[in-house]
Amino acid sequence: MSEEQPIRPVAQAVNHFFATFERAQNKAVVTSVYGEPIPYGSAIVIPVASVSQMFGVGLGVGAGPDAESAVDEGVGGGGSGRVTARPVAMAEITAEGVDVHPIIDENRALVASLLFAGWAVFWAARTLIKLFK
Amino acid sequence: MNGFRREIQHGPPLQLGDREIVTEAEVWSLQAKQMALTDHNAAGGGALLMWARPTAVIERRAGTERRTSVTDVNLQLEIALLIAAIVLPLVLTIFTTWSHYRSSKSPDELVF
Numbered sequence: 001m002s003e004e005q006p007i008r009p010v011a012q013a014v015n016h017f018f019a020t021f022e023r024a025q026n027k028a029v030v031t032s033v034y035g036e037p038i039p040y041g042s043a044i045v046i047p048v049a050s051v052s053q054m055f056g057v058g059l060g061v062g063a064g065p066d067a068e069s070a071v072d073e074g075v076g077g078g079g080s081g082r083v084t085a086r087p088v089a090m091a092e093i094t095a096e097g098v099d100v101h102p103i104i105d106e107n108r109a110l111v112a113s114l115l116f117a118g119w120a121v122f123w124a125a126r127t128l129i130k131l132f133k
Numbered sequence: 134m135n136g137f138r139r140e141i142q143h144g145p146p147l148q149l150g151d152r153e154i155v156t157e158a159e160v161w162s163l164q165a166k167q168m169a170l171t172d173h174n175a176a177g178g179g180a181l182l183m184w185a186r187p188t189a190v191i192e193r194r195a196g197t198e199r200r201t202s203v204t205d206v207n208l209q210l211e212i213a214l215l216i217a218a219i220v221l222p223l224v225l226t227i228f229t230t231w232s233h234y235r236s237s238k239s240p241d242e243l244v245f
Contacts, residue, residue, distance in 0.1 A: 030185070
């Protein structure tokens with residue numbers, strides 16, 4: 001067995017993933033931000049979203065000092081990814097023009113407001129304790 | 134290519150009579166990848182983060198162009214609350230310090 005045999009497939013796989021990265025980065029993501037136009041009466045509605053994606057991958061192969069022996073070879077790899085889309089607005093196209101209606105995520109706003117309220121109460125209480133101590 | 138990138142992308146034009154509707158989005162991406170090869174070992178990996186947000190819907194008619202901005206109200210609210218959460222402790226700390234300073238001085242020593 002030659003020394004390059006275990007390495008070449010991994011190098012090819014890593015290069016393949018890198019090419020996938022490039023394709024994903026260069027892909028027209030604007031088509032995922034704006035949905036398909038939907039006829040609604042005399043108007044056309046386009047759903048609008050904010051899209052985020054992340055993924056990572058790692059691969060490796062190692063051979064022991066004795067390149068002739070297949071016993072010491074090891075190959076491993078892993079990867080993970082995540083894609084999220086959050087509705088932002090609805091674009092309404094009428095004969096008069098384009099109107100954009102924002103979409104408020106009430107749950108998200110409520111959670112953010114509650115977190116801020118808790119933070120504000122903590123600092124107000126801390127300030128009062130310091131003032132009257 | 135490794136690194137940070139920002140670009141403006143336009144969607145396919147939607148033809149409605151004499152009007153043309155074009156969507157526009159801003160894409161932020163961060164890419165990192167690396168590969169190491171030695172005589173008996175090979176290792177590689179990489180990561181890609183990407184965020185695409187809508188910026189505007191552009192309407193073109195008879196040589197004129199009208200942009201309608203798309204605002205993310207939820208993001209604006211979160212940014213406002215985040216800024217308030219940073220400013221609030223600073224203001225209260227300054228107030229507490231000033232109050233302690235003021236109470237430790239006699240009225241004659243205070244100079245405004």
